Amino acid sequence: MEILVIGGGVIGLSIGVELLLAGHDVRLLVRDKREGASWVAGGMLAPFSEGLRGDFLRFSVESLRLWHDYLERLKEISGRKVFFSQGILRVAFDEKEEKKLREDVKFYSQEVCQNLISYDAEELLKEFPYLSSEVRYGVIYGDEGNVDTEELMEALYVAFEKLGGEIINEDAVKILRNGERIEKVFGFFEEFTADYYVFATGAWLKEHFGFPVFPVKGQILRVEAPLKDYVVYSSRAYIIPREKDLLIGATTENAGFDTKTTLEGVKKLSEGAISSVPQLKEAQLLEVRVGFRPGTPDELPVFYFGENFSVYGGHYRNGILLAPATAEVALKLIDQGEVSEYFKTFSPYRFKE
């Protein structure tokens, strides 16, 4: 089939790559490659550290389990390296957090995560002496990990084009829809028709479908620091050592599509980081970045399909983690007509009930 993917973030690209591998002709419309949340995301694959539950946990864990093979295949196709670190150190700094984290550890170790090691304060500081002495409890979720999102996105673009996909720099200004069929997509310069349409426009999804997806602004610091160890995740900040730099995330702001960094954001993030890992005092600030998570009222994704189109959005804080499973859901629908149960779980109709 001739397929048009609208959206050049991690979701659109992942789906595009799967469709190309299945033999389809794929064009991808992207307004501004760097605009979306994907490039700015921390890149944590962290359903346990995030404390997820229920169907969303199940979907997240399915996606987490795909990641290893997904990345190997992507590296093979693209010929690019993508930095990945295994394991996340989730820590608690106060009594309430400790209680919640102990519950999480109990819950996940029974259910879905065998590979974890928990530490009381003393052991934790012995094992990870760079942590603030205020730390009370911690756990290494060994199955979690972190991916360098910039390298990931570059590899996805390279893979997409190597597989014969076409990138078109265009804004999908308007879509012509007739009931459950898309007739045409109007770009700024051109019009586009295809046999099938995939929409993955992140925080901008509302424009075309009216689903309640809205931007949740996040600021993230990029610093230079010698720390090379696990990602440290707490309510104060998440601290992500990478090969050449370290990320400190992230604010959560209801500020529309305001691309400005703020002093308050920088203050909160630097406070959070230094109070978690005091040696970050000496880290050199390289950059402050802003991204827009595609949020929804219940913080769960929105999946939808019509006759010749489907929609994958609202991944909020977990777009990177959920890309492989989302691409699998899309591939099964588009290539084999198989409707995943997650179209029900993540149906936009839930917002009308």
Added chain:
Amino acid sequence: MEILVIGGGVIGLSIGVELLLAGHDVRLLVRDKREGASWVAGGMLAPFSEGLRGDFLRFSVESLRLWHDYLERLKEISGRKVFFSQGILRVAFDEKEEKKLREDVKFYSQEVCQNLISYDAEELLKEFPYLSSEVRYGVIYGDEGNVDTEELMEALYVAFEKLGGEIINEDAVKILRNGERIEKVFGFFEEFTADYYVFATGAWLKEHFGFPVFPVKGQILRVEAPLKDYVVYSSRAYIIPREKDLLIGATTENAGFDTKTTLEGVKKLSEGAISSVPQLKEAQLLEVRVGFRPGTPDELPVFYFGENFSVYGGHYRNGILLAPATAEVALKLIDQGEVSEYFKTFSPYRFKE
């Protein structure tokens, strides 16, 4: 005379300009135009806000009184505009600061500063509603002011060259000294001789003369913010609205010539600024800058002269303020052989006593 000035900061340039105006031939060696403290300085002309006393206060006030004419003449010669704002709002946020500031106000109003208005907390918040409600007491020192140091430095360079001065990009690697005479200055590429030598090498003064001048690292934030009013100066931060941006200064660090910005510095400055003027929360961070104040053990300058040379350094936090008076001292010595009393006040021999 043929005069060689070593050092391209505000002190070296100011002296160079005066010497050119007096008819001398002046060459100026500068290793790296942007290296010194001058470009990064906040630009406050603030002897009262700084709480100065004694001979240093006298010298500072003399320099402050020169500033208006100094700037007018500089603008005329250079044809450049230099942003200047009149008056500094000095505020106190706790009891101890309030006590000290009330003493200062009493002292300065009797002695040297007629042009001041003091405010109790309530009046202060009525007059300056953008201040944090924690403010307890404040004063406008009307004779103080603030100069845009980047525009100042650019104007000084333009003026220096318009007056026929020659800028040479060279490092003064070594000087050949014979008792109280300088014989030669060895650059990296060339050697230099002159009838007279002026040394104004800021935080690097120790290299050639062994005087106890050392770098005091300062970080300063440059942000975009709508505030257009007085400079706000307190122990928490100084906040300097300029035409196109706003400066937030400054850390005081004993870190040698370490040019790195730090997360701790950014954190402290943003905390200080937001807790003084809460609306700065929304300010967009544009840049973090680092400079090296030329510090001395007693925080006073070092003036020295020999047969055919003189030295002006150690201006610490007040190099911009003190440039006109320092240039006047130098001009009188070099052009008229008149030895200012300040060579005694700021003699390096005081460190040997």
